[in-house]
Amino acid sequence: MTAIVEARGAAAIAPQAGAVKLTMLLAGAVILLMMIFGLTMRAAQGGLIELDPTLFYQIMTAHGAGMVGAAGLTGATILWYFTGRYVELLAGVYWAFLGLFLLGVVLILGATFIGGYAGAWTFLFPLPAISGGLWTPGAAIVFLLGYVSIGVGFLLLHLEVGRKLIAAYGGIGGALAWPVAFGNGRPEDAAPPAVVAAMASTIFNTLGIVVGAAVLVASIVNLAFPAFTVDALLAKNMIFFFGHVFINASIYMAVIAVYEIVPEYTGKPWKTTRMFAIAWTVVLLFVLAVYPHHLMQDWAMPGWAVVMGQVVSYFSAIPLIAVTAFSLLVYLRGAKSMRWDLASALLVLGVAGWTAGSVPAVLDGMIVVNKVMHNTQWVPGHFHTYLLLGEVAMAFGFMAWLGRRGDDSLSGLPGASFWTYAAGGTGFVAMFLISGAMSIPRRWAVHLPQWHLQAQIASAFAALIILAAAAFVLRYVVRLGKS
Ligand code: HEM
Ligand SMILES: [Cu+2]
Numbered sequence: 001m002t003a004i005v006e007a008r009g010a011a012a013i014a015p016q017a018g019a020v021k022l023t024m025l026l027a028g029a030v031i032l033l034m035m036i037f038g039l040t041m042r043a044a045q046g047g048l049i050e051l052d053p054t055l056f057y058q059i060m061t062a063h064g065a066g067m068v069g070a071a072g073l074t075g076a077t078i079l080w081y082f083t084g085r086y087v088e089l090l091a092g093v094y095w096a097f098l099g100l101f102l103l104g105v106v107l108i109l110g111a112t113f114i115g116g117y118a119g120a121w122t123f124l125f126p127l128p129a130i131s132g133g134l135w136t137p138g139a140a141i142v143f144l145l146g147y148v149s150i151g152v153g154f155l156l157l158h159l160e161v162g163r164k165l166i167a168a169y170g171g172i173g174g175a176l177a178w179p180v181a182f183g184n185g186r187p188e189d190a191a192p193p194a195v196v197a198a199m200a201s202t203i204f205n206t207l208g209i210v211v212g213a214a215v216l217v218a219s220i221v222n223l224a225f226p227a228f229t230v231d232a233l234l235a236k237n238m239i240f241f242f243g244h245v246f247i248n249a250s251i252y253m254a255v256i257a258v259y260e261i262v263p264e265y266t267g268k269p270w271k272t273t274r275m276f277a278i279a280w281t282v283v284l285l286f287v288l289a290v291y292p293h294h295l296m297q298d299w300a301m302p303g304w305a306v307v308m309g310q311v312v313s314y315f316s317a318i319p320l321i322a323v324t325a326f327s328l329l330v331y332l333r334g335a336k337s338m339r340w341d342l343a344s345a346l347l348v349l350g351v352a353g354w355t356a357g358s359v360p361a362v363l364d365g366m367i368v369v370n371k372v373m374h375n376t377q378w379v380p381g382h383f384h385t386y387l388l389l390g391e392v393a394m395a396f397g398f399m400a401w402l403g404r405r406g407d408d409s410l411s412g413l414p415g416a417s418f419w420t421y422a423a424g425g426t427g428f429v430a431m432f433l434i435s436g437a438m439s440i441p442r443r444w445a446v447h448l449p450q451w452h453l454q455a456q457i458a459s460a461f462a463a464l465i466i467l468a469a470a471a472f473v474l475r476y477v478v479r480l481g482k483s
Contacts, residue, residue, distance in 0.1 A: 015084025017402075019094055021480060023077045024399045027070050028473040030105075031392060034066040035469060039462040045447045046455030054134060056445035057118035064121030065108050065143075068247055069150060071387060073101055074395035075253035076157055079201065082194045082260045087164040093156050100153030107146030115139025120443070122243060123147070125215070125235035129223055137223040144220050151209045151216070158202045158209075165191075165199050175199035176284070181277035190272040193259040197323075200284040201252045207288065208245030211238050233300050240294035248287050251354055251386060254394040255324060258347045261401050262328070265344045266335035279322035286316045293365040297374055306367060313365030317358050325355040341408035342472070345418050346397030353389025353425070357382055360433060375443070378436025385429045388465070393421070396472045403479030417471035424464030431458035 037059045044051035051059075080094055111117040116135040119127045128140035169175040169191050177196050179185025191199070215238035218230045263270050292309030295301045328351050332338060360382035363369050373379070400414075410418065435454045440447070447455060 015081060015089065016091055016094055017081075019091070019098065020077055020081045021402055023073065023098060024395070024402060025473075025476065025480065026102075027074045027077070027395065028399060028469075028476060030066055030070045030073075031395075032466070032469055032473055034063050034070065035462070035466050037063040037066070039459060039466060042455050042459045042462055044445065045451070046459050047447070047449070047452045048456060048459060051445070053445035054116075054118065057120075058112050058116065060443065060445075061118050061120050061143075062109065062112045065112075065146075066105075067387070068121055068243075068250075069101070069105065069108075071250035071254075071391045071395075072150075072154065072246060074398070075201075075250035075391065076154060078257045078395070078398055079161065079198050079253040080157060082256050083161050083165070083198045085260070086192065086195055087168045089164060090160055093160040097153040097157040100149045100156075104146040104148075104150035104153070107142050107149060111135075111139045111143035111146060115142060117143045119143075122239060123216075123219060124239060125219055125230050125232055126222070128219060129226065137226075141220055141223050144216050144223070148213065148216050148220075151213050154209050155206065155213075158206045161198055162202045162206070165195060165202070169195065169199075172199065172203070176281055177272045177277035178281070180272060180274050181281060187271060187273060190277065193270050193272050193276065194256045196272055196277060196280045197252060197256050197259065200280050201249045204245050204284055204287050205249035205253075208242045208249065212242030212246065215239055215242065233298065236295065236298065237292075241288075241291045244291040244294060245287060247383070247387070251391045251394075252283070252287070254350065254391050254398070255354075257394050257398040257401070258324075258328065258351055261347060261398070262331070262338075262344065265339045265341075266332070266337065268331070268335040270331055275322060276327055279319040279327075282319040283316075283323060286312055286319060290316050290365070293370070296367050296370040310365055310367050313362050317362050320358055321355055324351050340410045341400070341404070342410065342414040342418055342475075343397050343400035343404055343408070345410055346393050346400060346421075346472075349418075349422055350390050350392075350394030350397060353393055354386045354391070357384075357386025357390055357429075360385065372439070373436055375441055376436040377432045377440050377442045379442055381429055381432030381436050384432055388429065389422070389425045393425075396421075396469070399472065399476045403476050405479075413471065414475070417468045417475075420464050421468035421472070424461045424468060427461035428458055428465060431455075431461065 040049070040051065041056060041059055041063065043049045044056055080089065083089065115138065117139040118134060119140065123144060128144065129137060165175040166172055175191050175195055176199050177190040180187050180190040215235050218235065221228050222230055259270050290309060290312040292301065292305045293313050296306050296309065338344065360378065364373055364378060364382055408414070431454055435451065440451050440454065
């Protein structure tokens with residue numbers, strides 16, 4: 001207990017604010033660039049521009065890896081920044097994390113645009129080795145080594161966060177607020193929401209990355225020595241366990257910004273309640289157990305695993321909404337007032353977008369729906385909802401908060417850019433979902449003429465998103481420059 005109090009005493013300082021601000025600047029720039037890549041793809045699908053399919057798949061690979069990477073980077077940075085309010089973290093670990101991340105980005109971009117690797121961010125075995133002559137095994141190895149570098153950085157960061165939280169809160173159970181969830185601990189003594197979220201996401205992201213590292217190494221050995229083969233079904237299970245957990249972790253880490261920042265706008269502290277603590281433990285288990293919803297097309301999968309994927313998908317939405325939308329609504333109801341500016345608006349949008357995105361996600365997690373929708377644009381439709389309007393909105397909200405001024409409001413340019421982002425994002429994901437419902441396939445470089453209109457409308461919405469995102473990043477740069 002004294003450890004916690006002491007640790008909280010150190011909380012007044014802004015932990016590694018410089019490194020965090022720099023990271024968010026880099027991430028903002030990467031997100032903007034990847035959005036332009038996204039618009040390029042959508043415009044090509046709409047027949048608005050001519051794009052060589054070879055280049056389309058390089059761009060798709062870079063966009064997928066780059067966006068998932070940026071989501072992970074911003075999520076982990078938010079986790080680091082706010083965990084640093086409760087326990088003292090080693091600054092060197094963060095710099096190692098950032099350095100390894102940037103090294104990974106260089107390797108991935110080099111492998112994609114110089115080496116020509118275009119096997120998608122999911123590096124599904126044995127695709128990296130079957131390029132049809134478009135790229136060499138060496139290029140694929142460099143791409144995968146980029147992932148390994150980023151993965152090692154994440155492991156370092158999570159180990160540092162995990163060991164400090166475990167020491168300060170009396171073990172994993174304490175940091176997950178189990179005494180309140182399952183015992184008769186008093187809520188006043190419970191770990192704060194940020195700590196519960198940081199501990200849970202540290203556990204599942206570590207497990208995901210360890211499994212990811214194993215399949216990465218196996219794939220690299222396969223590329224170097226083709227005689228060494230991997231069981232394709234096992235590899236797919238490992239890849240989707242890793243991919244599912246990693247992208248989910250990015251959002252579950254980013255929500256820490258909501259728990260820590262929104263109280264500044266209401267004046268009411270956000271406390272860990274019993275329901276909140278239970279929900280986070282259930283989230284921890286469900287995030288790990290639900291990944292077979294990515295393998296519903298694989299008839300070789302044991303039936304029970306796929307059924308588990310569907311059943312857990314159904315129930316996942318409950319703890320998810322409990323820790324996000326429901327908690328936020330209960331919290332805001334209890335608060336007397338809420339002050340709106342770009343930061344608070346984006347953070348609330350992030351929670352709303354995340355929650356909304358879970359609906360088409362759960363639908364796709366049903367075997368009968370998945371049979372029809374799986375390789376359609378329904379899939380990018382659901383994940384762009386909770387990433388573009390969820391994780392990335394929260395990341396932009398965190399950036400706006402880092403550059404905040406006391407008298408910020410939502411009028412003028414901040415309000416205009418916020419509503420442009422929300423409207424552009426909603427329209428953009430709606431076009432993916434509508435296209436998916438019309439059975440338009442995903443990951444097709446060239447679209448039939450009767451699909452062009454959908455992609456053209458989506459391109460217009462994408463341009464709005466990019467305009468708004470550019471305004472967010474510019475405002476951030478200007479404010480950092482002035483501070
Ligand atoms: C202006 C914003 C964006 C635009 C215009 C855009 C556009 C696209 C397009 C056209 C595709 C390919 C769709 C297809 O399969 O036919 C795609 C795929 C994808 N996008 Fe985005 N996107 C945007 C934002 C984001 C964000 C914010 C994220 C994540 C943080 C993201 C992550 C992904 C991923 C993971 C894929 C899958 C790549 C694959 O299939 O291998 N995108 N995006
Ligand atoms: Cu999943």
